[in-house]
Amino acid sequence: MEAAGIPTVAISLARDLTEAVGVPRALFVKWPLGRPLGEAGNAAQQRTVMYHALRLLLTADAPGQLEAPGWRWRREHYQEPDWGMVRG
C-alpha cells in the first residue's frame, strides 16, 4: 500500500512481531490480544488510541517508527482527545 503511495498507520499488539515484519508506522499497546483499540464501550479510550495513531501518521518522518505510549490495561483514565491538534 505504501509502495502504491497510500500511507498507513497500524496498531500493534505484538511489539517484536511488528518490528520483525517491518511496518511503516505503528502505535504499540501492550494490551490483551483482540483489543487493539481498548475496552468495549470505552469510547474515550478507543478515540485516544485513534488520535495517537493519526498523529503518528502525520508526524512520522521515517519508516519503521513504533510509538509506545505505555498505557496500562484498565488502569488509565481517558478523555476525549483534542482533535484540533491533528486536523491540520
Next chain:
Amino acid sequence: MNKEQSWQQRFWNRFYAIPAVAQWWAKSRAGETAALVEEQHGIPFARLRKPLATARGALITTAGVHLRSEPPFDMANPDGDASYRLIPGAARAEALTITHNYYDHSEADRDLNVVFPLDHFRDLAQRGVIGGVAPRHFGFMGHIDGPLIPALTGESAPDVAARLRADGVDFAFLTPA
C-alpha cells in the same frame, strides 16, 4: 457466533490474550518470521500529501470482520484464509460479524469498535477531523501461514491497494487482533 470453537481453543485464546504471554509469543514468532520487505529496498514509506481534514481514510482489519451476508473466513484450513471481504462504508454494526477462531474476540463481539472503529471514523469525518470515510473497507482474517502467505502478499494485498487507489483513499488505518 462461536459455535465451532472448542473449549480448548477458547482456553488458549484467553491464555494468549494475557499481555505478557502475548509479548512472549510475539518474541518467539519474531525469530522465525522473515521480514516481509526486501532488505535492499527497505520498508516502503508514503507520506500524507494533504491535511488530515481533507484526507479520505479507509479501515483495514485482520480481526476477521465481514458482512453477515458474505461467506465466513475458512476456519478448516490450518494455514488460514488469505482472502478478504469488502465492507461498505455505510455498513451498520448489526450487519457485521467476526469469523476468527484464533483470538479471543469476546470484547469485540460486544463492541465492534474495539477492532473495527467505523463508528469513530464516521464521527471524525462529520467533525471535519478527517476529510471523509472511504466507500469501502477491508476485512482480513489475520491467521495466515505457510503457502497462503504468498497469496496474501502477492494477490490480496496488491488487490486492496488498487481498490484503495480507485476509491481515492488518502490513508489507511490498520487494526490487527
